[in-house]
Amino acid sequence: MQVALATAGLAPAHDAGRDERAPPSLWARDAAGAGSRRRVAAEEEIYAEGDRAVHFYKVMSGAVRTYRLLSDGRRQIDGFHLPGDIFGLEAGDERRAGADAVADTTLLAFRHGDRDALAGEAGALAREVVAAMLRALERAQDHMLLLGRKSARERVASFLLGLAGRAGSDGTVALPMSRADIADHLGLTIESVSRTFTGLERDGVIALSAQRRAVVLRDEAALRRLDA
Amino acid sequence: MQVALATAGLAPAHDAGRDERAPPSLWARDAAGAGSRRRVAAEEEIYAEGDRAVHFYKVMSGAVRTYRLLSDGRRQIDGFHLPGDIFGLEAGDERRAGADAVADTTLLAFRHGDRDALAGEAGALAREVVAAMLRALERAQDHMLLLGRKSARERVASFLLGLAGRAGSDGTVALPMSRADIADHLGLTIESVSRTFTGLERDGVIALSAQRRAVVLRDEAALRRLDA
DNA sequence: CGCGGTTTTGAAGCAGTTCAAGTAGCGTGG
DNA sequence: CCACGCTACTTGAACTGCTTCAAAACCGCG
Incomplete structure (x- = not known):
């Protein structure tokens, strides 16, 4: 359930002006194109x-x-x-x-x-x-549908399924971001995110790793049901 | 604070298949292009x-x-x-x-x-x-920022300013849509929308027309302050 | 082993929802 | 032209999901 870009555009190029940050010196031509x-x-x-x-x-x-x-x-x-x-x-x-x-x-x-x-x-x-x-x-x-109309539990379910669909290899989803990041993505507080995770774990829907930065989707069907 | 398109795309054209609805018979070439x-x-x-x-x-x-x-x-x-x-x-x-x-x-x-x-x-x-x-x-x-992080009052303020900026002629904004539509746009209930309008009117920020389908922005500065 | 940050848990509070009337505008038909 | 009935909007009162404030538990790290 992620939203992707900042903003996309086909605006005319503006090569003038200072760069967003002093471009780090670690640049190098890459095989994958002009990047x-x-x-x-x-x-x-x-x-x-x-x-x-x-x-x-x-x-x-x-x-x-x-x-x-x-x-x-x-x-x-x-x-x-x-x-x-x-x-x-x-x-x-x-x-x-x-x-x-x-x-x-x-x-x-x-x-x-x-x-x-x-x-x-x-x-x-x-x-x-x-x-x-x-x-x-x-x-x-x-994401607008999520933020405007879904409950905390539904938001977290959508989020986990979205991550699983993108980075998901098996049923395990890595969470590289903090609870604060997740909260600010889902329009919740860190406490609500944490409590929702805990609740889903209690109900056997997910399992949290010891370090809390990975989730196992134990009952994906339940998550999909929540995804409404 | 409106969000615009359904979704935009440059996908290949699919001329086959049935149309979304039986296209009404009221079609006519228009000067403004191929429409x-x-x-x-x-x-x-x-x-x-x-x-x-x-x-x-x-x-x-x-x-x-x-x-x-x-x-x-x-x-x-x-x-x-x-x-x-x-x-x-x-x-x-x-x-x-x-x-x-x-x-x-x-x-x-x-x-x-x-x-x-x-x-x-x-x-x-x-x-x-x-x-x-x-x-x-x-x-x-x-709109994601609005839905994820703004209060009801802030949402309504953003909404009114957005409308004013688009259709706004003078300080009067027409509301062609119902309270239910506004609520479903702002992620609120119709009651909350109504109460927020009433509250803004009470505080002298806006004035509602008799038919409730137009708003006068009495204190645009106050609205902008709310827009955060 | 102790420190600093993150995550979890607890308890109280509140913004917005839900349920329930009440009111007002408006088209319809008498 | 007005009473009727419909629908939309507003208002009231109680409720609740999430937030806020606070503290404890956990983790990684020096």
């Missing part, structure tokens, strides 16, 4: 709201959150981005959301300007970008 | 979730809501579409949201297939479609 590699440590900022949008990214490893803030600090994480996901596309030339690494992360960075060039030919990346945009929109819809 | 005119009465369905997506639309007059449903009937309206807005673009060939007219409405309908043709040249419509997609994404983000 440059960038490494980000856990909890490190990738870009902030208001920054000039120069690049968009593909997650190679790790996990990223994109979020918006209210003036008093309330935060809404609109999506977690896992390996393979593209994020950071913007409609305008300014960041409408912030992004930072949830865990140690490796990214592939592309200039927004390249997109247009790439769009001309039948490049694989161009398709991927368009697909990412569309997926972002669908996820945003799903 | 055909379609009239829809208030509360009439334009298309339903699950329908094959054949057209996308531009609102000429009236108002449209696009929404998703949970199995038990809970509804989330992801956006209201006012004159000038484009909605009904889909990533896949199936409708992920339903749409119906809030009031008597006139639409301009375009085949999804046309989009690709139009995209090739530098048509005005093509630009408009892309812009609509991007706007939809930005609005979805704003």
